[in-house]
Amino acid sequence: MLKQFFILCSGADKNLLESCSEGEQTKYVGIGATVFFTAVMAFIASAYALFTVFDSVYPALLFGLVWSLLIFNLDRFIVSTIRKRDKIGSELLQATPRIILAVIIAIVISKPLEIKIFEKEINTVLLKEKNAMALNNKKEVAAYFKTDLDKNKAEIDSLKAAISKKENEVDSYYETYIAEAEGTAGTKKLGKGPVFKEKIAKHDLATAELDTLRKNNLVIIAEKESKTKILQADLDKKISETQPIIDGFDGLMARINALNKLPWLPSFFIMLLFLAIETSPIIAKLLSPKGEYDFKLEDLETALKATLEQDKYQRNLLVKTSAAMHDKVYEDIAQDKNLYALQKQKATELLELQAHNFVEKQKKTF
Incomplete structure (x- = not known):
């Protein structure tokens, strides 16, 4: 079997x-x-x-x-x-x-x-490539969001700096009017004189401006920080969405390329x-x-070839012989006088009929 x-x-x-x-x-x-x-x-x-x-x-x-x-x-x-x-x-x-x-x-x-x-060696190569792709992907996504994040951060820092500057200004006014009251600076007169009142008025005005500035800026800062969180969430989402594509980078072509690196x-x-x-x-x-099989197969093939060639030769010879016989038959017929006279008679009758028909057609035209 x-x-x-x-x-x-x-x-x-x-x-x-x-x-x-x-x-x-x-x-x-x-x-x-x-x-x-x-x-x-x-x-x-x-x-x-x-x-x-x-x-x-x-x-x-x-x-x-x-x-x-x-x-x-x-x-x-x-x-x-x-x-x-x-x-x-x-x-x-x-x-x-x-x-x-x-x-x-x-x-x-x-x-x-x-x-x-x-497979194990290829998996190691693919792991390195996936890690490199993941890092590059994070860099590319971060670069895409970097402009908005940097702009947002710069605006927040600017708002915080304005508050800090105003706080320093209030602190400066506070130290000035305290020194004036203690008599350690300014007019160096102890007590709350006209200069003291002027300086404390500036301090109170700056404090009010600081409260207003802090209130307004903190609202804007909260909005900016919320926007920063949204941008960061979008960045993380983009990375998480593209990560499965990187994790799936182990198809046939990837493995063939990894094999070529070994x-x-x-x-x-x-x-x-x-x-x-x-x-x-x-x-x-x-x-x-x-071998024996080759000889027997060759014998069958040559025998068939010889038979086909012989049949072809016989068919060609048959066609040639038949053509020669037909040529001889028609040649003998052409030499027959009775058949020639009969063919001449029929041809003459046919010509006469054609002539009569032609004359009749010509008469009808008049």
């Missing part, structure tokens, strides 16, 4: 191979097994690759199955169409396009499996392994000597 299945995978003629030796059958069983297991690896690789795209098992399995069947059919076609020739150069010439196709298939199959094998030698050897597996049926068929 398994033997017959692998023979089917090899693309060989089952009936013809059954008439060959056991060793010849074993060779094609090996070729068929290589084709089958290559398709299995193609299924695993494509299913994993598509799982990273869809994040769902069932679509990945479905498309993986379709892809593996495609690879299986291509490999089977490649192996079954290679014919053993008498010259190695002819075999290499016919195998070159198939080897190129096998190389492409091997690269396509190996890449997703390389991603799975080096040392190339391990990945290269894995690709060489798959390349060897994919091209092994072709190489095995090229290196193996012409």
Whole structure:
């Protein structure tokens, strides 16, 4: 059962191979097994690759199955169409396009499996890239809101500075009128004289202005601080909205790029392994000597070719002979005097009828 299945995978003629030796059958069983297991690896690789795209098992399995069947059919076609020739150069010439196709298939199959094998290392690279992207994103968002935040902060600082300046002015007036009352400055007269009253009046006026300024500025400062909180909330919201996009930066293309940033030698050897597996049926068929199956297949093909060429020659000869016979028959008919006289008589009658009809038409015009 398994033997017959692998023979089917090899693309060989089952009936013809059954008439060959056991060793010849074993060779094609090996070729068929290589084709089958290559398709299995193609299924695993494509299913994993598509799982990273869809994040769902069932679509990945479905498309993986379709892809593996495609690879299986291509490999089977490649192996079954290679014919053993008498010259190695002819075999290499016919195998070159198939080897190129096998190389492409091997690269396509190996890449997703390389991603799975080096998954931990790729995750480390992706983590560094995500962190860098998150920092850059914060800087870009902060830069977007920076103008408004800086403007708001500058206005708040300006309002607070105005209050502080007025407080310093009130404190200065307070120290002045106290010094005047104590007689340590100004007129240096102890007591509450006219100068004292003038200075305390300035202090009271400045205090009233300070109260008004503080009241107005604190209201504006509260509004500005509320606006600052809104801007900061918008900034945090923008960062939180973009963070899932950064966290989701682990798709197939991102992983392939991350794989390319790792040392190339391990990945290269894995690709060489798959390349060897994919091209092994072709190489095995090229290196193996012409076997019993090849001779029997060549015999069938040459016999059919000879039969077709013979049939074609006979058809061409039949056409030529028939044409020659028809030429001879019509030549003999042309030499018959009775047939010539009859043809002349009928032609004369036809001309007479045409002449009479012409005359009748001419009369009707008058």
